[in-house]
Amino acid sequence: xxxxxxxxxxxxxLGKSETMNQWNRNxxxxxxxxxxxxxxxxxxxxxxxxQRLNTNQICSSKKEIxxxxxxxxxxxxxxxxxxxxxVADKLLNDSSILEDWREGILPYEKKKLxxxxxxxxxxxxxxxxxxxxxxxxxxxxxGNSFSTFSSLIxxxxxxxxxxxxxxxxxxxxVRWPSYAYNIQGESNGAMRWITNMSESSLQTISYGTDRxxxxxxxx
Numbered sequence: 633x634x635x636x637x638x639x640x641x642x643x644x645x646l647g648k649s650e651t652m653n654q655w656n657r658n659x660x661x662x663x664x665x666x667x668x669x670x671x672x673x674x675x676x677x678x679x680x681x682x683q684r685l686n687t688n689q690i691c692s693s694k695k696e697i698x699x700x701x702x703x704x705x706x707x708x709x710x711x712x713x714x715x716x717x718x719v720a721d722k723l724l725n726d727s728s729i730l731e732d733w734r735e736g737i738l739p740y741e742k743k744k745l746x747x748x749x750x751x752x753x754x755x756x757x758x759x760x761x762x763x764x765x766x767x768x769x770x771x772x773x774x775g776n777s778f779s780t781f782s783s784l785i786x787x788x789x790x791x792x793x794x795x796x797x798x799x800x801x802x803x804x805x806v807r808w809p810s811y812a813y814n815i816q817g818e819s820n821g822a823m824r825w826i827t828n829m830s831e832s833s834l835q836t837i838s839y840g841t842d843r844x845x846x847x848x849x850x851x
Contacts, residue, residue: 661713662714663713663714663716663770663771664701664704664705664713664715664716664770664771665716665766665767665770665773665774666697666716666717666718666774666775666813667718667767667775667779667781667782667785668694668697668718668729669692669779670692670693670697670719671719678690678691678778685842687842689816689842690776690778690814690842691814692776692814694728694729696813698732698733699820700774700811700813700816700817700820700821701715701774701822702733702734703822704772704774704822705736705737707819711736713737714740715733715737715739715740716740716741716766717730717739718766719741721742721752730744760781764781764784764785768785768788768789772810772811773785773809773810773811774813775810775812775813775825776813777814777825777840777841778840778842779840780837780840782812783837783840784837786826786827787827787837789808789809790827792807793806794829810825810826811823811824811825812844814842815842815844825844826844
């Protein structure tokens with residue numbers, strides 16, 4: 633993560649975007665990381681899974697993801713804010729994923745960051761590890777609760793949250809918050825997502841669930 637992001641200076645300082653010239657170049661810019669699962673193969677898989685499990689809370693359209701992430705950002709009352717889109721390489725040529733985020737939200741993916749060439753020098757597992765670290769270190773992470781990748785990130789972020797000895801994991805100013813965009817939360821936002829550390833099985837992390845552990849317990 634560091635060699636990619638420090639080189640571009642986006643999350644640890646500033647990029648070349650004119651929109652960001654107002655920020656101090658030494659001031660880290662807060663960012664939201666979104667694990668965006670909208671690839672065709674994923675949509676086919678999740679539709680079949682929804683039918684088998686009799687639920688409608690696995691697949692999410694790009695429009696729905698944008699709306700729910702936007703509602704989280706609106707609640708922060710801090711703009712501009714960068715949204716890093718952790719997407720499959722096949723989506724990097726689809727400029728539409730950067731559209732419709734509205735003023736104050738600055739979406740970026742590898743191609744727009746100018747680091748696509750760096751990523752391509754490494755095998756797939758290394759690319760995934762870099763995305764994992766970027767998502768892990770984000771001020772806010774938003775993922776899909778049926779994704780093992782997202783679930784592992786939330787597991788580690790929950791562990792980090794617990795280590796900080798916060799009084800309440802549900803506080804508005806708590807560090808390491810995570811959300812599941814495939815499950816509707818308050819005000820049409822994404823559902824707050826915390827790993828249930830008391831579970832005796834890793835099944836929900838490995839296979840996913842729409843009954844995530846949030847600030848009110850299981851839903």
